[in-house]
Amino acid sequence: MATQKTKISLQEVEHVARLARLELSGAEKERMRRELDGILSYIDKLRALDTTGVEPTSHAVPLTNVLRDDVEKPSLPRDEMLANAPDRHGELFRVPRIIEE
Amino acid sequence: MLTALTAHELGARYRSGEATPTQAVTEYLARIDALDPQVRAFLTVTREEALRRAADADARFRAGSLRGPLDGVPIALKDVLCTRGIRSTCGSRILERFVPPYDATVVARLYEAGAVLLGKLNMDEFAMGSSTEHSAFFPTRNPWDLARVPGGSSGGAAAAVAADMAALTLGTDTGGSIRQPAAFSGVLGMKPTYGRVSRYGLIAFASSLDQIGPFAKDVEDAALMLQVIAGADPMDSTSVDVPVPDYRAGLDEGIQGLKLGVPAEYFIDGMDPEVEEAIRAAIAALEKLGARTEPVSLPHTEYGLAAYYVIAPAEASSNLARYDGVKYGLRAPGARDLIDMYSKTRAAGFGAEVKRRVMLGTYALSAGYYDAYYGQAQKVRTLVRRDFDRAFERVDLIVAPTAPGVAFKMGEKEDPLQMYLNDVLTIPVNLAGLPGVSIPGGFTQNGLPIGLQLIGRAFNEAALLRAAHAYQQVTTWHKRKPPMDTSPVGPTPR
Numbered sequence: 393m394a395t396q397k398t399k400i401s402l403q404e405v406e407h408v409a410r411l412a413r414l415e416l417s418g419a420e421k422e423r424m425r426r427e428l429d430g431i432l433s434y435i436d437k438l439r440a441l442d443t444t445g446v447e448p449t450s451h452a453v454p455l456t457n458v459l460r461d462d463v464e465k466p467s468l469p470r471d472e473m474l475a476n477a478p479d480r481h482g483e484l485f486r487v488p489r490i491i492e493e
Numbered sequence: 494m495l496t497a498l499t500a501h502e503l504g505a506r507y508r509s510g511e512a513t514p515t516q517a518v519t520e521y522l523a524r525i526d527a528l529d530p531q532v533r534a535f536l537t538v539t540r541e542e543a544l545r546r547a548a549d550a551d552a553r554f555r556a557g558s559l560r561g562p563l564d565g566v567p568i569a570l571k572d573v574l575c576t577r578g579i580r581s582t583c584g585s586r587i588l589e590r591f592v593p594p595y596d597a598t599v600v601a602r603l604y605e606a607g608a609v610l611l612g613k614l615n616m617d618e619f620a621m622g623s624s625t626e627h628s629a630f631f632p633t634r635n636p637w638d639l640a641r642v643p644g645g646s647s648g649g650a651a652a653a654v655a656a657d658m659a660a661l662t663l664g665t666d667t668g669g670s671i672r673q674p675a676a677f678s679g680v681l682g683m684k685p686t687y688g689r690v691s692r693y694g695l696i697a698f699a700s701s702l703d704q705i706g707p708f709a710k711d712v713e714d715a716a717l718m719l720q721v722i723a724g725a726d727p728m729d730s731t732s733v734d735v736p737v738p739d740y741r742a743g744l745d746e747g748i749q750g751l752k753l754g755v756p757a758e759y760f761i762d763g764m765d766p767e768v769e770e771a772i773r774a775a776i777a778a779l780e781k782l783g784a785r786t787e788p789v790s791l792p793h794t795e796y797g798l799a800a801y802y803v804i805a806p807a808e809a810s811s812n813l814a815r816y817d818g819v820k821y822g823l824r825a826p827g828a829r830d831l832i833d834m835y836s837k838t839r840a841a842g843f844g845a846e847v848k849r850r851v852m853l854g855t856y857a858l859s860a861g862y863y864d865a866y867y868g869q870a871q872k873v874r875t876l877v878r879r880d881f882d883r884a885f886e887r888v889d890l891i892v893a894p895t896a897p898g899v900a901f902k903m904g905e906k907e908d909p910l911q912m913y914l915n916d917v918l919t920i921p922v923n924l925a926g927l928p929g930v931s932i933p934g935g936f937t938q939n940g941l942p943i944g945l946q947l948i949g950r951a952f953n954e955a956a957l958l959r960a961a962h963a964y965q966q967v968t969t970w971h972k973r974k975p976p977m978d979t980s981p982v983g984p985t986p987r
Binding site for chain 1 (some may be wrong): 569590591592594595686687701729730731733736770793795796799800802810814816817818819820822823824829830831832833834835837839843848849851852853855856859865866868869870871872873874875876878908909910913924925927928951955968
């Protein structure tokens with residue numbers, strides 16, 4: 393069987409999935425590894441370019457800090473903001489336990 | 494049929510009293526009922542609300558207090574835009590039941606202008622895709638050939654205009670998601686300059702690239718829509734305070750003496766020969782109108798796609814971190830703890846393409862890879878931008894194909910990378926933040942639309958519209974309609 397250097401291992405896929413808070417099934421992990429490998433191999437062409445001394449561009453239009461006057465303005469109504477909550481408890485969002493007993 | 498008219502023709506009928514907004518909206522709703530079971534452009538049809546807004550517009554016309562050229566004009570919106578009280582899914586299971594508590598700025602401005610919302614349009618999930626096949630709900634079909642895709646990610650917005658199911662629509666363009674579906678569906682699609690239109694209330698994909706823009710039946714309609722949505726907004730600090738000109742006023746000035754650049758790098762190996770032939774003919778037509786053409790070079794074009802597939806997924810992985818099942822959207826049951834709840838919710842709520850991009854972006858930003866991928870991609874972005882800067886020292890506009898091919902068959906591009914390659918000619922414009930428009934520039938022998946792309950200097954949408962308008966005065970591609978069967982679906986009563 394021909395051996396070819398892969399861009400990303402199954403262990404790395406599992407690590408990145410943990411960082412991304414994304415549960416992947418066994419079959420999904422292998423498929424993801426294969427597809428990311430193909431995409432990363434294509435992206436590798438970026439390395440061929442000499443970018444010594446080139447400034448990075450984060451936005452095409454230069455960004456400036458925008459400030460508004462420090463005056464009180466109403467927020468969106470609390471009930472409307474809570475209306476989309478998957479699990480609402482009164483005026484709170486309820487989530488599974490974070491701290492162990 | 495009022496649905497066949499452009500928005501400006503419809504407005505003229507309203508003003509002359511030959512038609513009312515309620516008549517137009519009723520016709521559009523009937524056409525959606527008849528055609529959308531085939532095309533599937535709409536995720537939500539806002540029937541009652543549309544009729545209510547139409548009645549309000551009727552009253553304004555009767556009272557002679559109309560709000561402007563879009564008053565009473567039936568529109569529809571890509572479902573990536575937040576609409577207060579109307580669910581906004583972004584094409585995703587994770588937002589399937591999300592009802593925004595506020596309107597996007599563009600939506601509020603369109604309502605103020607009197608436009609009537611017909612509904613929300615299908616899209617690739619989180620605007621990630623080039624075919625609308627990645628919608629979590631169903632694919633949209635191309636009105637010119639129902640076996641083909643309408644392009645994406647704004648496929649619903651393109652198909653709705655192509656099939657006369659809305660007079661005007663709004664889409665979003667992060668790497669070509671307005672221009673490419675416009676090309677595939679035979680309509681006009683414009684991506685304004687980054688910062689020209691407020692993104693407030695646009696569900697974010699890649700914040701340094703996303704921009705909202707119109708789909709239209711002709712240039713004048715696009716000018717009317719851009720007029721309403723353009724301009725700085727205190728709610729979006731990346732919107733830019735550059736004066737908004739009267740876009741319709743300059744349309745008839747012509748293009749005598751305009752300098753057009755033709756980039757050799759946009760006529761790539763493997764492009765559809767019928768597309769190349771049509772674009773060369775379109776360039777000749779522009780020359781005949783008095784424009785001068787000259788070759789320009791955009792040497793980093795071939796690196797744009799690779800840079801984009803680092804930058805856009807990186808920004809997406811950060812933007813989509815908010816979908817955690819806490820404040821809105823789906824929450825998966827059966828979690829052991831909070832982290833498990835996040836991971837299960839995202840696994841259940843995101844489709845395969847979104848997962849792929851979140852993984853790719855997280856990887857590119859992770860320790861040890863940041864400089865090699867994200868850092869390098871941002872530097873290449875500078876090189877792509879400089880290519881355009883140099884070209885625009887010599888020419889006023891750049892003219893090129895929108896896509897290397899025409900609408901492909903559904904299911905044809907299974908490999909993610911093959912799908913990404915569709916955007917190779919639209920992505921550089923997003924990286925550079927420039928305005929671009931795709932207009933109908935011909936048809937293949939098989940009757941499929943071909944897109945002609947014009948690219949301009951930052952904030953010079955007016956020049957793009959003027960050139961596109963001049964072209965539409967001497968061509969009729971934009972007037973062609975897809976052959977749609979409007980006979981009722983199902984058995985006919987005897």
